[in-house]
Amino acid sequence: MKTTKIKIKNLFGIAETELDGSSVEITGTNGSGKTSVIDAIRYGLTNQSERDYIIRKGASEGEILIETDTGLYIDRKKRTDKADYKSVKEGGKEVSGPESMLKQLFTPLQLDPVAFIGMNKQEQNRIILDLIEFDWDLNWIREQFGEIPEGVNYDQNILQVLHDIQADNSVYFQTRQDINRDLKNKRAFIEEIASDIPAEYDADRWERYDLGEAYRKLEGIREENSRIERAKVFKDSYDNKLRGLEADREIQVSAEEKTIAAEREGLISTIERLKAEIRAADEKLGGLDRKLQDKIALADSQYEAKK
Template sequence: MSNITKIKIKNLFGIREYEADGSSLELSGKNGTGKSSVLDAIKYALTNKSDRDYIVHKGENEGEIIVETDTGLSIDRKVRIGKAPYKSVKRDGLEVGSPEAFLKELFTPLQLNPIEFMNMDKKQQNAIILDMIEYPWDMNKIKEWFGEIPAWVSYDQNILSVLNDIQAENGDYYQNRRNIDRDIRNKKAFVEEIANGIPVGYDVEKWEQASAGDIYRQIERMQKENQTIERAKLLRDSRDSKIRKFDADREIEITALDREIANRANQIDKSIASLNEQIRAYETEKEQLASKKSDKLEVIEQTYKANVARFDAEIAEYAEYADKQPQDVTALQEQAQEIEKMQSHINEYKRMLRLQSEIEEMQAQSQELTDKIEKARTLPGEILTNCTIPIAGLMVENGTPLINGLPVSNLSEGEKLDLCIDVAIQNPNGLNIILIDGVEKLATDLREKLYQKCKNKGLQFIATRTTDDDTMTVVTL
């Protein structure tokens, strides 16, 4: 580190003239005595920036700040009213190219006021501490680790914060895994529901090839034959009753015929008495009645015989079935119903197989995301093992820096002051200077600890403290 060996200020801010060597100093006095102007001038020399509207001392045309170090660096800035400012940054007597960029590499912003670190929020403090951990990485390294560049992560932060964002619960890996796991649980529930409705040992190939149609056709043939058997038995068993019916029909017709003929003969006899002239005709008709009766008797007999013959023929047609027993189709019906029942499960069974396949794929995706999350969680430990830790007792847990096991917010005021200095001095090749404005805000013991911390680290420091003195007092520490 470079030590400042000379500071010379003329007509800048509230200072007429001021000169100091590289000693550590405390500047004290009332407001307006020039304490902060010394610090503002040094800051202006290093940054070419100032928060003040007026840089040149009131009543003067030009102000100047010169800073020199023990490594041959010299900085000379002049601010001139009505003219362009003058700037000279030399190293070993030679002007430095891109001087502003060169100077920016020599210090950290917190060197110019380390106590600002105590007033930052936790996120800012954590980011600064993590940025101090030097570990070479780029997008190729991220792709090597995770096979891709996670799109939801901001890569303008340190690697540990990047890894923490990758594995965070609001990150895509975590959210996607949670969604996949939820879908897996739902699909498993569907599979279980389907499985509960499918018989144990279900053989989908067997039931896909089985056919109930052939069995139903066999059942239909058997039932038709059973009907024929029943018809045959009925015909055979009813012959006597049928013949009796035919006999009765014949006797009824004969009786009716006898009654008809008798009635007719009676009528003729009555007509003979009054119709003598028709006697011959009636007698002839009477003689023919016997022949007519004979003809009609023949017709009746033929009808009788025809009915008997037709019925016997029907019995003969079913004769081969009359002694058979009806076949029992119960087993075949149960077999066909079993096929239909089993085939009703085929679609759900195949759906279950598809869901199980999808579950396996989703489990693989979930495991892949888990591996990436675990990778992001374990990498910080590997990184901290292989990199230089800039602060004693620093470790990182879930993306949060811990000092001796505690987050910054849990540190005591003294520990926070120590941390302020550690955070401010990060550049081993930079300026060995700390500017501390307003130490009167610290308790006396904390202020003394802060000074001692700087001394123990071999730092040059300039502190300002507001007191009741009318003039600025310079105390070498």
């Protein structure tokens, strides 16, 4: 759809102007009517305006006429002294339910580019992607990916959904990476095993090999080894216990030996002391007779002196 004619008269700040179907760049200083052109077109398509006034000050009627190359014709008049007028035709015929039809043709952002320009890039991208029409549902997602990937907001437009599914930090991408990494490792493992297979390897022989019998033998050997290991553990435990008992015995014997040695040394010391006392007593005993003779001699001497 391409606009072929726009005529505006006495709407907002515009006295009268007419635009043809060529590309038009609206320029000028503040207050020259640039925004009024956009507001007039928005009013013509929606019958709505956020401005405090619609009819140009001093006029009693404002009008906008829009024509397109598809045969759409819109003539809308705003009046102060009588009812407003509108005529919406398509292919030369009046359209029933014109307001509803116009809402289907134009989105709010098409009618308000200033609001779109004021959005950040992420919001602008979301709006643009929402304009893309593609019939899809969760069954279509399952057909494409074999599952419904987790961690994705499916309320978004399809391009954003696909982007989120395949993003580096998505659950789907990380899971696929893990699977591919595991597959690569297993292939490398298989190739490594294959490289170790001898040239004379007889595949038919090993296909006929009784794995059940071999498994039973291995189980018997494994059980025997298990018993041996348990016996070793028991023996090690017994040896450890025996060493502990021997250590306790050695400690006890050593303590008793020290006690006996101390007692022996005490007795020997006592004996030596008693021997010294005996010798001293013997010497004292030997001198008693001499002492007695001396006492007798003294007594005799005293007796003779007193006679």
